[in-house]
Amino acid sequence: MAQDPTDRRVVVTGPPRRTRRLNGYRPRTEIDEQTTLGHTYVRSLIRSQLRAALTVFGVLVLLVGPLPLVFTSMNDSTNLEWLVLGFCVYPPLVLLARWYVRRADRNERDFVRLVEDR
């Protein structure tokens, strides 16, 4: 990185947080200035968010996808269909949403902590 070796000596003596600030080096600067390193930070965030989204989407597909097959394969599925489609699918949808939001928010908080160096 763009750091002078002489500056590094000063770093060792001081508390790490403060010296870095004095140096003016924070990952956030990398992002603001859109360097390759900054892009790597951003990409890691996008990846973790995409992973969270795909995980929940996968659960949704596994949950809902087989239902029409199950209904067709059963002889008398009418009552089950009323019960499942009329009521039982809705709570899992809301729970999945809450789970995703918690994970996405946590990803972002972790990211902010990383780049703000807190």
Add this chain to the structure above:
Amino acid sequence: MNENYAVPAVALVVVATVFVGAFGLRISRTTSDFYVASRTVGPRLNAAAISGEYLSAASFLGIAGLVLVQGPDMLWYPVGYTAGYLVLLLFVAAPLRRSGAYTLPDFAEARLASQSVRRLAGAFVVGVGWLYLLPQLQGAGLTLNVLTGAPKSLGGIIVAVVVVATVAAGGMRSITFVQAFQYWLKLTALLVPALFLVLAWQGDGSPRNAFDEPATFREHRVVRVDSGLDLKLAAPLNVTATGTVDGERYEDEKVRLSEGVHRIEQGTRLGFTKGDHVPVADRGSNGGMSTSLAEGREDRPLYATYGLILATFLGTMGLPHVVVRFYTSPNGVAARRTTVVVLGLIGAFYLLPPVYGALGRLYAPELTLTGDADAAVLLLPDRVIGGLGGDLLGALVAGGAFAAFLSTASGLTMAVAGVLTQDVLPARGVRHFRLGTVLSMIVPLMASVVVGGLPVADAVGLAFAVSASSFCPLLVLGIWWRRLTPPGAAAGMLVGGGSALLAVAATMAGFPGTGPLHALLAWPALWSVPLGFLTMVLVSLATPGLVPAGTAAILARFHLPEQVSGGQVRTAVSAKEAKEVDA
């Protein structure tokens, strides 16, 4: 149905809508106020507004009618409408808010820096918006027709006038209040009568045969067939007929109909006795909201179910009135929280229409024959409870139905008018926005008057299928894939959305009557969505040199929390840096 109570209820809803809209007008001043309520709407208010906007005529009347006519398979509609919001939350909600654009075409332009993609997206917004406005106006016409016998176009005209007035006067800010108010109105209007209906059902000894297949008559009932239809009988049936059956005149005579298909002419009265199975009418012969694409469904039920699931799950994110709402959240985190609240609100609402559908099968099974199954929600209170209580509850439902037409129609008008103002009319600003509002409503209004009996569920299904195959690829790839190019986006939208449009247009025109090809065209989402995605990806990969220069910075803005990006718009980045990221 007693119009003495229903008409004042509808009038009250209309007046309240105008009043709440006027309240918004007093604090709606700038252009930004107009479009996105200056981005200050908190999650709770915004979630109620989104839900109020989303629960349309198809939800309020259509689902109960569909369930009544076609049984529990149709419950996939509300499930899909709800799950669509979960998919929207996963892939679109927060980045869309952070993109900082006003409308879907704005998003396309910001992401791809291309005027032609912007215009194409605008054309699809206007197309999908008009397709979706049509059933709202027709539903309003049907409701007023059932309540008062007024001509079928009158309800649509009333809705059009009120919506244009509120939207043009106050824009999005006033609409936010109106929509939030209308969500609670709609929930109350279905919930309270549903409670009384269930109590009446229990008082009736809780008959279980609501879930029986097929539905049966519980008492002697005379059905008047409003429009001619073909009756399919699985077993011989004795009826009392007055009118024309299979080309023969009868005058209050007992007729034994053998197994097979029988032609019943318009105006015929059929008397059924207790315990008779309710015969199945061949769909497509009447023009109600519940007619749907039933024939395709019978040919390929499994394929059709999956087509429906895909269209609704992925189509929600591209509906123009849904997307524009996310711009009103203060930040990306709030946009996400809002979506969770929305899921809870619309999920709670969708527990109710199936109740009406089930009770309708029990108490008003003949609606399957009269072609007015969409009116089941409106007619049930009178049918089951009766008397003054039934009239009052019926009036409440009618008011709620009108709230449904008004709220969805205003959201759609808002979105379409936004596109027209920005991309079609010569100048922006509030005055041209008002002109755009009028324009965006007048076309579907003319269409609803001219087309008249277009099957409404088809129009809604078409809107979802087209949106799922055009906007869903654009949004998902635009937000998560850095190699998307303008030619790729344009080709994907054209091929995916265009083919879905053509397929359903062909079905509506009655092109291949039956068979596998018919099912493929009637439920296009299953092939048109992958086609849209595939085209977008392949054309983008074939034009790697055309990746817009600022892509990396824009994706960063979509995904970075506001406290890091500072919420600023940063687009200037050299082409060299963009290449580094691709490498």
